[in-house]
Amino acid sequence: MDAQAHCLCGELQWTAHFSKGKMPGQVLCHCMPCKMFGGGEYTVNMMVPKSDVKMTKGTPKVYTYTGESGNPVDCFYCPNCTTHAYHHEKVLGDRYTMHSLLFEDDTLKHRPIEMELFGKHRMPYQPEIAKTYEVTDNS
Numbered sequence: 001m002d003a004q005a006h007c008l009c010g011e012l013q014w015t016a017h018f019s020k021g022k023m024p025g026q027v028l029c030h031c032m033p034c035k036m037f038g039g040g041e042y043t044v045n046m047m048v049p050k051s052d053v054k055m056t057k058g059t060p061k062v063y064t065y066t067g068e069s070g071n072p073v074d075c076f077y078c079p080n081c082t083t084h085a086y087h088h089e090k091v092l093g094d095r096y097t098m099h100s101l102l103f104e105d106d107t108l109k110h111r112p113i114e115m116e117l118f119g120k121h122r123m124p125y126q127p128e129i130a131k132t133y134e135v136t137d138n139s
């Protein structure tokens, strides 16, 4: 299936291809940049091979910051409404970290949480949901 997603204003639209029966689980990220971009306690993500992701409308801007691992993280976002479509972390190689709650299909948003990253930045009021990594090589 090709999962559709779009930013808040609609200027950007993108798709991610998933093979039948090969839906990835979701990953919560508690890192500080995720909190600062979104204003929430964590982001909900899916790791998708770059070759399976297509921007179908608009051109994202790219903002690059240095993650805790010391590696660059490229953030692809809408230049109009600032929604972050996906990130590319150099340490993750050929995959995008996609914000899975932006998919239109609820079955993707409802996929199980399989992992949590940056547990050391988890807010004290937030329970552990899945196996948590304190610090990762990923950032």
Ligand SMILES: [Zn+2]
Pocket (backbone or CB within 6 Å): 007, 008, 009, 010, 011, 012, 078, 079, 080, 081, 082, 083
């Ligand atoms: Zn937008």
Ligand SMILES: [Zn+2]
Pocket (backbone or CB within 6 Å): 029, 030, 031, 032, 033, 034, 035, 043, 139
């Ligand atoms: Zn994060």
